[in-house]
Amino acid sequence: MINTKALRxxxxxxxxxxxxxxxDPTNEPASELLKRIKEEKEQLIKEKKIRRDKNETEIFxxxxxxxxxxxxxxxxxxxxxxxxxPEGWAWSRLSCVLFNRDSERKPVSITERKKRAKIYDxxxxxxxxDKIDSFLFDKTLLLIGEDGANLISRTTPIAFLAKGKYWVNxxxxxxxxxxxxxxxxxxxxxxxxxxxxxxxGTAQPKLNQTNMNKILIPVPPISEQILIIRSISNYLSLVSxxxxxxxxxxxxxxxxxxxxxxTAMQxxxxxxDPSDEPASVLLKKIRAEKQRxxxxxxxxxxxxxxxxxxxxxxxxxxxxxGNNKVKINIPYEIPVSWQWCYLADVIQLTxxxxxxxxxxxxxxxxxxxxxxxxxFQNGTIHTDRYTxxxxxxxxxxxxxxxxxxxxxxxxxxxxxxxxxxxxxxALQYLGLDLTYVRYYLESTLELLQNQAQSMIPGIxxxxxxxxxxxxxxxxxxxxxxxxxxLIRSTSL
Numbered sequence: 001m002i003n004t005k006a007l008r009x010x011x012x013x014x015x016x017x018x019x020x021x022x023x024d025p026t027n028e029p030a031s032e033l034l035k036r037i038k039e040e041k042e043q044l045i046k047e048k049k050i051r052r053d054k055n056e057t058e059i060f061x062x063x064x065x066x067x068x069x070x071x072x073x074x075x076x077x078x079x080x081x082x083x084x085x086p087e088g089w090a091w092s093r094l095s096c097v098l099f100n101r102d103s104e105r106k107p108v109s110i111t112e113r114k115k116r117a118k119i120y121d122x123x124x125x126x127x128x129x130d131k132i133d134s135f136l137f138d139k140t141l142l143l144i145g146e147d148g149a150n151l152i153s154r155t156t157p158i159a160f161l162a163k164g165k166y167w168v169n170x171x172x173x174x175x176x177x178x179x180x181x182x183x184x185x186x187x188x189x190x191x192x193x194x195x196x197x198x199x200x201g202t203a204q205p206k207l208n209q210t211n212m213n214k215i216l217i218p219v220p221p222i223s224e225q226i227l228i229i230r231s232i233s234n235y236l237s238l239v240s241x242x243x244x245x246x247x248x249x250x251x252x253x254x255x256x257x258x259x260x261x262x263t264a265m266q267x268x269x270x271x272x273d274p275s276d277e278p279a280s281v282l283l284k285k286i287r288a289e290k291q292r293x294x295x296x297x298x299x300x301x302x303x304x305x306x307x308x309x310x311x312x313x314x315x316x317x318x319x320x321x322g323n324n325k326v327k328i329n330i331p332y333e334i335p336v337s338w339q340w341c342y343l344a345d346v347i348q349l350t351x352x353x354x355x356x357x358x359x360x361x362x363x364x365x366x367x368x369x370x371x372x373x374x375x376f377q378n379g380t381i382h383t384d385r386y387t388x389x390x391x392x393x394x395x396x397x398x399x400x401x402x403x404x405x406x407x408x409x410x411x412x413x414x415x416x417x418x419x420x421x422x423x424x425x426a427l428q429y430l431g432l433d434l435t436y437v438r439y440y441l442e443s444t445l446e447l448l449q450n451q452a453q454s455m456i457p458g459i460x461x462x463x464x465x466x467x468x469x470x471x472x473x474x475x476x477x478x479x480x481x482x483x484x485x486l487i488r489s490t491s492l
Contacts, residue, residue: 001246001249001250002242002246004239004242004243004246007239007242008236008239009192011232011235011236011239012188012189012191012192012232013192015188015192015228015231015232016188016189016192016193016218017083017085017218018085018086018089018218018220018224020228020231020232020235021224021227021228021231023086023087023088023224024221024223024224025087025088027088027221027223027224028221028222028223029088029089029090029221030088030089030090030219030220030221031090033219033221033222034090034092034096034097034219036178037096037097037177037178038096040178041099044099050099050100050101053095053100053213054072055072055095055210055213056072056093056095056096057069057070057071057072057093057096058070058096059079059081059090059091059092059093059216060090066078067079067080067081067091081216082216085218086220088220088221088224089218089219089220089221090218090219091216091217091218091219092216092217092219093213093214093215093216093217094175094186094212094213094214094215094216094217095212095213095214097177097182097186097217097219098142098175098176098177098182098183098186099175099176099177100173100174100175100176100209100213101137101141101174101175101176102170102173102174102209104136104137104174105136105168105169105170105172105174106136106167106168106169106170107169107170107171108122108132108167108169110130113130113132116132116133116134117132117133118130118131118132118133119131119132119133119134120132120133120134120135120164120165120166120167121162121164121166121167122166122167122168122169123143123162123166123167123168123169123172124169124171124172125145125146125147125148125150125171125172126145126148126150126156127156127160132167134167135165135166135167136166136167136168137162137165137166137167137168137174138164138165139176140161140162140163140180140183141161141162141174141175141176141183142159142160142161142162142174142175142176142177142183142186142187143159143160143161143162143168143172143173143174143175144158144159144172144173144175144190144207144212145158145159145171145172145173145207146170146171146172146173146206146207146208146209146212147171147204147205147206147207148171148205149205151195151199151205151206151207152196152199152202152205157187157191158190158191158195158207159186159187159190159191160187161183161184161187173207173209173212179222181222181225181226181229182222182225184225184229185220185225185228185229186217188228188229188232189217189218190215193215195207195215198211198212198214198215199211256487257442257488258443260484260487260488261439261440261442261443261484262443264439264443264480264483264484265439265440265443265470266332266333266334266470267334267335267338267470267472267476269480269483269484270476270479270480270483272335272337272476273473273475273476274337276337276473276474276475276476277473277474277475278337278338278339278473279337279338279339279471279472279473279474280339281473281474282431282432282471282473282474282477283339283341283345283346283471285431286345286346286430286431286432287306289430289431290303290304290430291304293348293430299348303344303348305321305322306321306345307319307320307321307341307342307344307345308320308321309328309330309339309340309341309342309468317329317330317340330468331468334470334472335472337472337473337476338470338471338472338473339470339471340468340469340470340471341468341469341471342465342466342467342468342469343437343464343465343466343467343468343469344465344466346430346431346432346437346469346471347427347428347429347430347432347434347437348427348428348429348430349425349426349427349428349461349464349465350392350393350394350398350420350425350426350428351392351422351425351461352370352392352419352420352421352422352423352424352425352426353391353392353419353420353421353422354421354422355369355387355389355391355419355421359387359389360385360386360387361385361386361387361388362384362385362386363386364386365386365388366386366387366388366389366390367386367387367388367390367415367416367417367418367419368381368383368385368386368415368418368419369383369385369386369387369390369418369419369421370383370394370400370413370418370419370420370421370424371383371385371421371423371424372402372404372405372406372421372423372424373402373405373406373407373409373423375424376400376402376409376410376411379410379411380411380414381400381411381412381413381414381415383418387419390417390418390419391419392419392420392421393417393418393419393420394413394417394418394419394420394424394426395413395416395417395426395428396413396414396415396416396417397412397413397429397434398412398413398426398427398428398429398434399411399412399413399426399427399434399437399438400412400413400420400424400425400426400427401424401425401427401441401464402423402424403423403424403425403458403459403460403464404422404423404456404457404458404459405423405456405457405458407445407448407449407452407457407458407459408441408442408445408448408449410438410441410442412434413426423458425461425464432471432477433477433478433481435481436477436480436481437469439480439481439484440469440470441467444467448463448464448467451463
């Protein structure tokens with residue numbers, strides 16, 4: 001699959017370095033554009049529409065090829081620029097390219113907004129957050145988030161255009177320009193770079209006006225900006241189409257996997273072989289293994305008490321445990337050589353236990369500590385926590401499943417031994433291939449998730465152990481595993 005996030009980043013990076021569209025030496029250089037911006041600012045200052053920025057500077061490249069910044073007091077200082085620009089481009093500070101209109105924005109409380117009609121868009125740090133019955137601006141402007149966690153997380157664009165009539169509160173900077181294309185180009189640039197050098201605070205991140213004004217920005221000739229904006233838009237549109245296609249492919253792949261598992265668990269994926277020993281033979285081996293573990297003190301006596309599920313003369317299914325006989329419902333019919341069981345009868349289950357902060361470390365001392373779904377990555381286990389005080393042990397090749405929060409993440413334990421937290425349970429081998437068990441759990445995952453309880457979703461030991469699992473003959477289990485593995489390796 002194509003990494004569309006990385007592709008977007010690459011498109012923007014190439015655009016901002018002048019490598020997305022061909023250069024035209026006949027274009028008016030950016031220096032002329034910056035002169036016109038300066039002249040327009042002087043006029044607006046005379047008209048008292050904006051205030052003079054005493055910190056405004058001029059960046060130029062000296063005969064030695066180095067970049068310098070000239071301040072209003074006449075001093076000049078050498079500066080380091082992020083990268084070299086094409087001929088005709090120029091580096092500048094954001095405040096020298098755009099006009100700041102923050103003084104015109106105005107916050108309106110939630111209480112007040114509730115009293116007012118919902119007509120015009122009301123913008124905050126990350127976009128439209130409400131509507132209001134009046135407006136402050138009536139032209140396309142660039143808004144840049146001033147504060148909030150999004151400055152760090154970047155889950156939504158930090159810079160975005162506001163159009164038409166709208167209101168802006170004091171959580172977004174408002175910026176204007178002599179040409180709308182400059183706003184569009186700046187939007188793409190701000191969204192392509194890290195703003196961490198300009199952000200203050202971590203608990204309450206903020207991009208104040210002073211720091212925002214200092215952002216170094218590449219300025220292409222205006223005609224090239226127009227071409228770059230058009231190219232970016234076209235390329236990003238193609239990326240969006242790729243994302244849509246990949247989403248459809250992923251959905252189709254998920255449906256295929258689900259159908260394969262459903263077919264496998266009903267005994268319809270591979271042909272039946274009448275020469276196979278029936279599932280009852282495999283179940284006898286599992287009972288013998290449980291008896292051995294009990295005699296070695298590794299299994300409790302109650303775990304030897306099995307539920308026998310059988311089909312009666314009335315074609316109904318019954319569960320027999322001791323002398324108790326109960327009629328049960330089964331999900332679907334299975335071949336005659338198969339047998340229904342409860343998961344409790346064919347695996348051993350270890351529940352996890354949380355450790356105190358003082359009981360684990362990040363220095364690889366002791367054995368790995370698996371805490372939850374975050375440790376499951378692409379079907380494998382990763383952890384940076386360890387403990388020298390293990391209590392709930394899982395051994396290598398155990399099938400681990402997340403049972404709290406994100407339910408149903410699965411992987412085989414790759415470590416010789418590890419401690420598992422209560423968000424994880426370990427299924428241990430008693431004779432039934434755990435890869436088959438994993439495929440079974442994947443096939444019934446939605447049902448398990450629907451049984452999750454509490455505000456933070458979680459499933460109990462009993463939910464897992466009371467799951468009905470169809471047991472094929474041992475030889476057929478091998479064929480099923482091979483067929484599923486083959487299908488998955490050659491599917492979408």
